[in-house]
Amino acid sequence: MFLKNAWYVAAWSKDVGRDLLGRILLNEYVVLYRKEDGTPVALENRCPHRNLPLSEGRLIGDEIECGYHGMVYDCAGACTHLPGSAEPPDWATVRTFPVVERHGWVFYWPGDPALADEATIPDYPKHNLDEDWIRAQGQTYVKAGYRLVLDNLLDLSHLTYVHGSTTGNRAVAEAANLSVDQEGDNVRVTRWMEDIEPALAFREYAGYTNNIDRWQMSQFLPPAYININNGSVDAGIGADTDTRNNDQGKWGFVVYHAMTPETDTTTHQFWTVAGHKDKVPDHMRDLFVEQMHGVLKEDLDIYEAQQRAIDMDPAAPNRDANPRGTIPADEGLLAMRRTLRRLYGDEQKAEGVAAE
Ligand code: FES
Ligand SMILES: [Fe+2]
Missing domain, CATH: 3.90.380.10 (Naphthalene 1,2-dioxygenase Alpha Subunit; Chain A, domain 1)
Structure with missing residues (x-):
């Protein structure tokens, strides 16, 4: 019994970077990383081709190249390249999750993206505690x-x-x-x-x-x-x-x-x-x-x-x-x-x- 339409902490901000971080959250496999401009991204950690976790692949710019047959996915979950093919197949899409960074944490929303309202992220006024x-x-x-x-x-x-x-x-x-x-x-x-x-x-x-x-x-x-x-x-x-x-x-x-x-x-x-x-x-x-x-x-x-x-x-x-x-x-x-x-x-x- 998990509430899906809610913000959960996926990671400490410091742990999300330019290495692909695979993590199981709410019984789903998620991959986290940062774009080149520093924005955090969360995608389902599964290549739609043969199910290899995308975290086994590598980042090229803001995109992930699957570590098995080289299909490439952008941070919106769209396939942008199928090796040897002019066009990526239309079935090759990866689920994405809304992500917000706040209070030193990366929050993600596992439910319906249309309902993800940043205003419902819990306010932890003292969590960003200063050096005092x-x-x-x-x-x-x-x-x-x-x-x-x-x-x-x-x-x-x-x-x-x-x-x-x-x-x-x-x-x-x-x-x-x-x-x-x-x-x-x-x-x-x-x-x-x-x-x-x-x-x-x-x-x-x-x-x-x-x-x-x-x-x-x-x-x-x-x-x-x-x-x-x-x-x-x-x-x-x-x-x-x-x-x-x-x-x-x-x-x-x-x-x-x-x-x-x-x-x-x-x-x-x-x-x-x-x-x-x-x-x-x-x-x-x-x-x-x-x-x-x-x-x-x-x-x-x-x-x-x-x-x-x-x-x-x-x-x-x-x-x-x-x-x-x-x-x-x-x-x-x-x-x-x-x-x-x-x-x-x-x-x-x-x-x-x-x-x-
Ligand atoms: S499993 Fe990812 S490209 Fe084949
Ligand atoms: Fe205790």
Whole structure:
């Protein structure tokens, strides 16, 4: 179940260049490259002649020459040359995908090109963070379905059990006031913790010795984007809604994730975790980056292990639609899954109508 009429991150901008990059996205094989003027291009990665991936060929100017029998395709997917023939055959066309470059990412649109509206690319105002931010960034290949990754990011009680050596401690799971708001297709999960013990990273970076008020704001934007604002202040100071959404208080960090399904059970996870330089002392910058990569690896181990268990018994209980078997902390991820099912149903319905 993938929404097709949506923008997904296909690659970090830095990874798309004059080498042909073949990548499976949403169960389709796509080839990415840049034209000579720098514009990114995405085509189906399949020669219509005998199915060789075009990424096995070579770029000539803005065109791809297939690596098997030399047919040439332009960036609009038209065949411009068949060796030994005056005219290319009319059946030889390659599907193209709308592409937009923004926020250091190359986005592509796998659905109906006529519906691709750049205005619906999620606005990640802080993702293009300037040099005032210490960034850990990466692309993680996940052997798990993308919704398991979204689940993880919409229930941050897991910090207690998965990230106990850095950002989690017992209070995060035990003492949070949880609220979930849905605005249109966006889901926002607020976790607000008053007068709790600071987790280790909060003591190390901010020097807390006493209790703190702490917040975690996770926001989901379809099809698969998450941004999280984490903050804290000395206990009793508190934080208003605007602060909780946008500010890190005395110590915290921001998190941006874009999940692009590769297949039903594998995912490309593009991510940034960043702390403002005022909150990450110079001598701790390398440690911050190293720790945040470590946190991502801890999560990876969890959702890959879940996927292995699901693969072994695909009939195992699916709790999405059954309130028995869910826990209060699931509220945000259940709202996300409901939203995706609704949007998918709408998309299927619209396709059915169009096909009639
Ligand atoms: S497979 Fe590409 S030209 Fe034959
Ligand atoms: Fe995590």
